[in-house]
Amino acid sequence: MAIRLDYVMRETGSNLARNFTLTFAAIITVAVSLTMVAASFLIGQGINNSFLGLRSEQRLFVYMNPTASEEQTDAVSKALDDSGQVDEVEFYDRDRTFEEFQTLFRDQPDLINSVKPEDLPTSFRVKPESTDAEIVSSLGDSLESLEGVKQVAYAAEYARDVQRSVTTLNRWVQFTGLILIAASVLLIFNTIRTAVFARRREIEVQRLVGARNWFIRMPFIAEGLVHGLFGALLAAGGAMAFNTLWKRNFVDQVSFELLNEIRWDTGDVVMSIVIVFIVGAITGAVGSGIAVSRFLRI
């Protein structure tokens, strides 16, 4: 057995070194595609987690008419304070709404310059007592009927929009990831095919003297696996980098309130790395397996 492991490692090593450019290309492609797989897994987990968060954090946004009078605004405020259904109320005057507006759209200076605080409505951020959707809904309806109230928006709806966008984005990431995995399989296939061709004399002699089929195939399958696993190793680093970047840019930033919800824990990151290695190994084995069965006549 010792000679076989020794032999396989030696042969695989020389195969890899011989065609380094092709090997390198294959590994990089695997790495990029697997990083996308990891990222989409994490985002998916985050979306799942966030549904739970939202369910316990229903919010109502009561938007006043820009032309509403002070009495009307006070009346709404009083109604909210008196209501047994309301847990917390927060009033956003025009300046505060404008501040929030500026933060949300800070990368669109033209938009900010075209809007003045007077153009923006005032609003009440309402946290209902109940988490029951029906009760919250009827609370919203009764608030909407008050004078001066333009519209009542449900955080859930707003959040659902964000959810939908992120899910769509995630689908695109998955789609791209899948295409890249297919490209990886092709590249590995090509690399192994080249390796088989380069070793055709040795293979012929091995066949003639009666080497077992798997013995002849093994170094090439091993080579494919190396591509897949090395790519996975790089992708593991990529996943961790993605994790750090996401946390830094979205979770800890106050303005992306709802994107805050999309978070995952270390366990998820570990899981994504495990997935990456499994998919990497499969990609490598499939790519080389197909090449070997098509080009290695036994």
Add this chain to the structure above:
Amino acid sequence: MNREERPEKGTIHVAGKDIGALPGHKVPDLRRNVGSVFQDFKLLPTKNVAENVAFALEAIGRPKSAIKEAVPQILDLVGLGSKAKNMPDELSGGEQQRVSIARAFVNRPLILLADEPTGNLDPATSVGIMKLLDRINRTGTTVVMATHDRGIVDTMRRRVIELDNGRIVRDQVRGVYE
């Protein structure tokens, strides 16, 4: 005979077995018992003589210790003991064929199959090769040789089977080329 190619018609039996009916995974065993030598030697140009022979033993899973023992032995047998470290391109045609024979015989197969072994060699060298094959035959190994070399057939006077268009037209115990 080693199932490199399949016959269009008819069957081939080797050592009592119909090799056409052999399942794929049994073919390596057949080939281990049919050592092959070819007109073009089929040596690996990047390995030296000893490594070429060792390669065949590695391929069938022999341990390093056994290989270390067997290779010098077989090289002595074929008369290339002193050339173990030479590369194939440093050898003459006759010497390369000897390496080929060494590789085919090192595992003591039942049959040594030689396909035009002297095809690329001059008459003088061919004699040497035939002497070697004769020596191998004396150890009990069956030697099956395909050849167009009239001189060798007439000299050796062994069993001659003549084929014409895939048909056996003659089978003589001590035959000549005709």
